[in-house]
Amino acid sequence: MLKKYNFKNKSLLIFIATFLVCVLSGYSIYKNILPKVESKNISKALDEYESGNDSKINNSNIEKKRTFDESTLTNDNRGVPVLYYHSVRDSNHNEVTISPQKLKNELKYLKDQGYVTLTLSELSDYLLNNSPIPEKSIVITFDDGYMDNYQNAFPILKELDMKATIFCITSDLDGEYYLSKDAIKEMSDYGVDIQSHTVNHSELNKLSYDEQLKQLKESKKTLESITGKSVFSIAYPYGKYNKDSIKAAKAAGYSLAFTTDRGLADRDDSPLELNRIYINSNYTMATFKQILSTTKK
Incomplete structure (x- = not known):
């Protein structure tokens, strides 16, 4: 009976320890990752608010730089x-x-x-x-x-x-x-x-x-x-x-x-x-x- 009792206690302790590890890991993820995501969203919202543009300027629409033939380029002030x-x-x-x-x-x-x-x-x-x-x-x-x-x-x-x-x-x-x-x-x-x-x-x-x-x-x-x-x-x-x-x-x-x-x-x-x-x-x-x-x- 004693051996069976000790086995049950040991299993219970393992379960509790595993549960605590999961809880602590979840809290760490919440603490370190979620605020960063929220911070990015807040920053984005502030940028949109400050620009006064409700439609949101889409970064994908930013003009892509063209590549010109280098032999035709000049950099003087003509x-x-x-x-x-x-x-x-x-x-x-x-x-x-x-x-x-x-x-x-x-x-x-x-x-x-x-x-x-x-x-x-x-x-x-x-x-x-x-x-x-x-x-x-x-x-x-x-x-x-x-x-x-x-x-x-x-x-x-x-x-x-x-x-x-x-x-x-x-x-x-x-x-x-x-x-x-x-x-x-x-x-x-x-x-x-x-x-x-x-x-x-x-x-x-x-x-x-x-x-x-x-x-x-x-x-x-x-x-x-x-x-x-x-x-x-x-x-x-x-x-x-x-x-x-x-x-x-x-x-x-x-x-x-x-x-x-x-x-x-x-x-x-x-x-x-x-x-x-x-x-x-x-x-x-x-x-x-x-x-x-x-x-x-």
Whole structure:
């Protein structure tokens, strides 16, 4: 009887010891691993809250760096021509409205001449991070964000395999006169940069600092909620801006801003006062070529 009793006690002690080990191991896992997971989730939530973007910027949408032919690269401060267009449709009534065929002719000329169209991220890396770019680099931009940019310019960009940026007004994304949200999303997913042109296309230099900051923040938030990508660049409407505009652009989270002053975007410019080259729809091809070849920093 004594031997049987001792055997039972020994079995009970082994069971209790095993149970305690399991409990302690579980507690250790809970203590060391779960808080880390929760911490990551909290950190992510805080980042999303602070960005003011309820739709969450998807890191998978971050632009992947292209690999260029090293033999064509340069890292000097020659500057980059940044062309800017507006509406793209058949019309003879407005110098800011270019026909699709004329736009295609100009973009095809650039491609045939060996120009490489940069994204704004690539331009930013060149200007701010001293990254090399192809010797014949150029940036194509469209101001205002008209629906005809989607209907007429987008197919041309796809056909010629060229990069471009559209600076959008966000007050009325109706899909009729201005771009629809679906069109913005589709172009952004394809690789067209979608950036800010403020909410109402106001002359910023006539607004208070707080009003300017609101214009810049709200347009940025709206576009980021549609594309899921970071909006880090703005084109000042009418080219109108002042010191408050630059201050507000920094505060709103922009790293690049474009004027309407003719010149090349180069490293000597303030990154929030970059030059561009206006393309008038009345230019002949000869004028287009001349402006492209003679515009300096």
